[in-house]
Amino acid sequence: MDNSKLRNFCIIAHIDHGKSTLADRLLEATGAISSRDMKEQFLDKMELERERGITIKAKAVRLNYHSKDGQDYVFNLIDTPGHVDFTYEVSKSLFACEGALLIVDASQGVEAQTIANFHLAKDAGLRVIPVINKIDLQGAEPEKVLLQLEELGLNSDEAILASAKEGIGTDLILEAIVKLVPPPRGHADKPLKALIFDSLYDVYKGVVVFFRIFDGSINSGVKALMMRANSTFEVTEVGVFTPTMKQIEKLSTGEVGYFIANIKNVSDIKVGDTITDALNPIKNPLPGYKEIKSMVFCGFYPINPNEYNLLKDALEKLKLNDSSLMFEPESSRALGFGFRCGFLGLLHMEIIQERLEREYNINMIATSPNVRYKVITNAGKEVEIDNPANLPPAGEIKEVMEPYIMMSIITPPEFMSNIMDLCKSKRGEYVENQFVTTSRVQIHYEMPMSEVVFDFFDILKSVSKGYASMDYEYIDFREADLVKLDIMVATEIVDALSIIVHRDKAYYKGKELALRLKEIIPRQMFEVAIQAAIGSKIIARESIAALRKNVIAKCYGGDITRKRKLLEKQKEGKKRMKQIGRVEIPQEAFLAVLKIQ
Amino acid sequence: MQADNSAGLYVHIPFCLSKCRYCDFNSYPVSDFREVISYYTDTLLEELRIKAKDIPVKTVFIGGGTPTVLPEVELDKILTGLSKFAKIIENAEFSVEANPGTLTLNKLKMMRKAGVNRLSIGMQSTDDKVLKLFGRPHDYKKFLESYKMVRDAGFTNVNIDLIFGAPGQKLSGIKKDLERTVNLFPEHISIYNLILEEGTPLCVDVKKGVLSPLSENLEADMYYFIKDYLEKAGYKHYEISNFAKHGKECEHNKIYWKNEDYLGVGAGASGKIGLNRTENIEDVKQYIVLIKDIKNDILRNQKISRETEISETVFLSLRMLEGLNLTTFKERFGKDFFILFEKQYNKLLDLKLLKEENGSVKLTRTGLFLSNEVFVEFV
Ligand SMILES: Nc1nc2c(ncn2[C@@H]2O[C@H](COP(=O)(O)OP(=O)(O)OP(=O)(O)O)[C@@H](O)[C@H]2O)c(=O)[nH]1
Ligand SMILES: C[S@@+](CC[C@H](N)C(=O)[O-])C[C@H]1O[C@@H](n2cnc3c(N)ncnc32)[C@H](O)[C@@H]1O
Ligand code: SF4
Ligand SMILES: [Mg+2]
Numbered sequence: 001m002d003n004s005k006l007r008n009f010c011i012i013a014h015i016d017h018g019k020s021t022l023a024d025r026l027l028e029a030t031g032a033i034s035s036r037d038m039k040e041q042f043l044d045k046m047e048l049e050r051e052r053g054i055t056i057k058a059k060a061v062r063l064n065y066h067s068k069d070g071q072d073y074v075f076n077l078i079d080t081p082g083h084v085d086f087t088y089e090v091s092k093s094l095f096a097c098e099g100a101l102l103i104v105d106a107s108q109g110v111e112a113q114t115i116a117n118f119h120l121a122k123d124a125g126l127r128v129i130p131v132i133n134k135i136d137l138q139g140a141e142p143e144k145v146l147l148q149l150e151e152l153g154l155n156s157d158e159a160i161l162a163s164a165k166e167g168i169g170t171d172l173i174l175e176a177i178v179k180l181v182p183p184p185r186g187h188a189d190k191p192l193k194a195l196i197f198d199s200l201y202d203v204y205k206g207v208v209v210f211f212r213i214f215d216g217s218i219n220s221g222v223k224a225l226m227m228r229a230n231s232t233f234e235v236t237e238v239g240v241f242t243p244t245m246k247q248i249e250k251l252s253t254g255e256v257g258y259f260i261a262n263i264k265n266v267s268d269i270k271v272g273d274t275i276t277d278a279l280n281p282i283k284n285p286l287p288g289y290k291e292i293k294s295m296v297f298c299g300f301y302p303i304n305p306n307e308y309n310l311l312k313d314a315l316e317k318l319k320l321n322d323s324s325l326m327f328e329p330e331s332s333r334a335l336g337f338g339f340r341c342g343f344l345g346l347l348h349m350e351i352i353q354e355r356l357e358r359e360y361n362i363n364m365i366a367t368s369p370n371v372r373y374k375v376i377t378n379a380g381k382e383v384e385i386d387n388p389a390n391l392p393p394a395g396e397i398k399e400v401m402e403p404y405i406m407m408s409i410i411t412p413p414e415f416m417s418n419i420m421d422l423c424k425s426k427r428g429e430y431v432e433n434q435f436v437t438t439s440r441v442q443i444h445y446e447m448p449m450s451e452v453v454f455d456f457f458d459i460l461k462s463v464s465k466g467y468a469s470m471d472y473e474y475i476d477f478r479e480a481d482l483v484k485l486d487i488m489v490a491t492e493i494v495d496a497l498s499i500i501v502h503r504d505k506a507y508y509k510g511k512e513l514a515l516r517l518k519e520i521i522p523r524q525m526f527e528v529a530i531q532a533a534i535g536s537k538i539i540a541r542e543s544i545a546a547l548r549k550n551v552i553a554k555c556y557g558g559d560i561t562r563k564r565k566l567l568e569k570q571k572e573g574k575k576r577m578k579q580i581g582r583v584e585i586p587q588e589a590f591l592a593v594l595k596i597q
Numbered sequence: 598m599q600a601d602n603s604a605g606l607y608v609h610i611p612f613c614l615s616k617c618r619y620c621d622f623n624s625y626p627v628s629d630f631r632e633v634i635s636y637y638t639d640t641l642l643e644e645l646r647i648k649a650k651d652i653p654v655k656t657v658f659i660g661g662g663t664p665t666v667l668p669e670v671e672l673d674k675i676l677t678g679l680s681k682f683a684k685i686i687e688n689a690e691f692s693v694e695a696n697p698g699t700l701t702l703n704k705l706k707m708m709r710k711a712g713v714n715r716l717s718i719g720m721q722s723t724d725d726k727v728l729k730l731f732g733r734p735h736d737y738k739k740f741l742e743s744y745k746m747v748r749d750a751g752f753t754n755v756n757i758d759l760i761f762g763a764p765g766q767k768l769s770g771i772k773k774d775l776e777r778t779v780n781l782f783p784e785h786i787s788i789y790n791l792i793l794e795e796g797t798p799l800c801v802d803v804k805k806g807v808l809s810p811l812s813e814n815l816e817a818d819m820y821y822f823i824k825d826y827l828e829k830a831g832y833k834h835y836e837i838s839n840f841a842k843h844g845k846e847c848e849h850n851k852i853y854w855k856n857e858d859y860l861g862v863g864a865g866a867s868g869k870i871g872l873n874r875t876e877n878i879e880d881v882k883q884y885i886v887l888i889k890d891i892k893n894d895i896l897r898n899q900k901i902s903r904e905t906e907i908s909e910t911v912f913l914s915l916r917m918l919e920g921l922n923l924t925t926f927k928e929r930f931g932k933d934f935f936i937l938f939e940k941q942y943n944k945l946l947d948l949k950l951l952k953e954e955n956g957s958v959k960l961t962r963t964g965l966f967l968s969n970e971v972f973v974e975f976v
Pocket of ligand 2: 622661696721759761
């Protein structure tokens, strides 16, 4: 394959600006999908992606394009997600590309992830082509957006006006890819050097590895060496995404594809690892990806203790497909054996939880999420705490520190004061304001991460009528007056319900939490007390009255099948509850803290 | 499995004077169906002829809907057809559901002559306000007239249906209902806690907030008040919602609760023979049209597994206060109840919802109104 006819690019943007819809048009125009088989956001195949209307996983597709210059080209397109929690998917994809289409919604203009993703692409050395999308909308203001792009340092002459929905601009985009995105460099005759940018576990095929070749070529029979994992596999199949996996004979320099080998141990494959030929290896691996830091942690516990190994297996397989998922075993007095998992955000956590339940059929409990704290003990030791239950007793603590982030919010000026009030109420410290354009202000605050990762985004949206967008990055740990809030159910502390909160908010949170739990925990056969405590001091108390009625008053011949189904449904409900002591606690109880503002 | 191949027989009449506001039974205002009634009764008898061939019938129950809303000729047709096509054994219990305002002396005589020996009358409440809320087409006075007519016609085994737990009802209201009911000396009383069935006008009103439902606490208090009151009045509490004078328990319904065999004919009627559960199509007109394909289309046949039969037998038997007899269980299924359900039983014993007494497993007093908590453990 001739390198000069190859173009590798990704589509990046703020959430919902139309990446996947544009991908649809490119798939159609290049004949990858017939219009008969087309459905909206074709590449969003995962059930969760379709339900939520967002992209979660980056997806690669190979397209054949016959250009106006008379030549045939091969494109490798990667559609990426826009939500902050999945930024890692974007950064991973960038390394497989030479170019990026930066999509901007013509009615929304430049938003926080437009800027963040643009910088990521620029830093990765990608040629960025701006596309102003949704020009069909009533509220489209392409001229304003052009200005905003220029202020970002992009060449507005290159910007393409498009409507992915109506197919406007598709031809121009395809031609711009040919003209502006450089072909990959590298040499087919050098030893194999390829980067793993993703992988997945397929029930039929086993582990499938997605990679981009920088030098050399690969075909079945090659002994592939994973340089960092230091493991070797004989490749049994190589192929490309059309978008379905299609086996081909060989993949060469610059190309993007997958390989399958008899990989038993899923931990042998690490995203970011370098593949080389074991018989003719290169010396130094590619730099790979930056270690990612989990922002949010929670415990996952199987409701049925016998499913611990199932959960472990599922987490390992999911991690293949999502290297930003972290987990390690832990145990809880209340919940038994499970895993402490780290995520990039709350949506990420929610998605992983749902995938485990749907794709792996595991009934489990997710405990309330928290950030990672640092504790300096009186003995001078420094410990990192990612599970509130592990906070040492107050007497041993010299100082507790919590992570801070730099928050960047982009908003039309009229919402500035609302937003600043919000940041202040979340213990934010003002840094600066600057106008990005005349109609967009960027506000910076330093804030405790714990105040941000939960409901901040939802509130931000509501105080700005949906106009503001945000992005943040970790800065450092700072001392704070933090305490552990324990919850007792029927006089027993349920460790999985403990949270770490700022002392000023502890009283309020304790009260609210007890109240929520009272609503969530169903009535039991006896009265159940719910108490919130800091150390030995009870700060809130609620009680759930005993259940007195649960009966089918009428049951005759015609009712039996229906009534049995009703009972089966009640039983299903019970299966989703965890028995702690004598009390049955539903899954939602452990996430109740999220419902408190 | 039972010793012989005899079965109960249920006959469904899907017509009523009007639709009550709480009711989600397969029944329709008779005025909408005048012209099809005779086709319906023909169809019903045809189904009976095919199904009841060689099966000795030990109880008959004509229910609804409101069987007594049928014109006299149609009622007569069914009663005659029954004696012709069904092998009803001698002295079989033979019940008909009768509603106030639909009875005539003639109908009553006809029924007596055809062997009907038990009548069940829906009173629901003695409070006209409640009857109105329920959308019943009669008041208490009308009920009394019908009840007297039934007694005058010579029926000596009569049931009265009641409902408790109407929105706004107080314990004193129930007390009044009970006093009045007991003073009529019915042989049998069914008294149901109101079920807000999805989609019924009453349920819609509650969901909209037009009516507020009673608290579960009050309903539980009412339930145990009723139990104590009727037991003191000489009724035996023999099923979650049923009370009877000595020897007057409803044999037909006990077939359901013992999970024994029964035939069902008519629109929407269910039957069970061995491990086969059948359910006729509910739509009246389709039922009539489809009778030709009796083997296929009007039946939703479901073969249940042995495990399902066991679990159904457990939760149905436990509805009766006499409970589940351990010896009978072992004889029927070849397995020991305690071996099968040790974990479940111990948990429920611990929660004081279940107990063992005289070779049977039974609901405790608390367990009665919490019986679903028990039953879920067995499905
Ligand atoms: N009017 C109009 N709507 C569009 C256009 N392109 C996309 N949309 C709509 O915008 C919404 C988001 O489109 P997607 O393609 O899913 O956006 P995305 O950027 O892939 O979103 P994420 O992957 O979640 O970040 C959908 O409702 C699309 O139908 C367009 O050109 N015009
Ligand atoms: C099979 S129904 C029909 C009997 C007859 N048509 C009548 O209404 O009197 C038998 C009894 O079930 C009870 N019932 C019907 N719907 C109910 C509900 N939603 N909640 C509680 N009991 C109900 C009533 O007491 C009714 O009399
Ligand atoms: S309660 Fe009885 S009378 Fe009322 S609609 Fe239902 S079946 Fe008919
Ligand atoms: Mg998308």
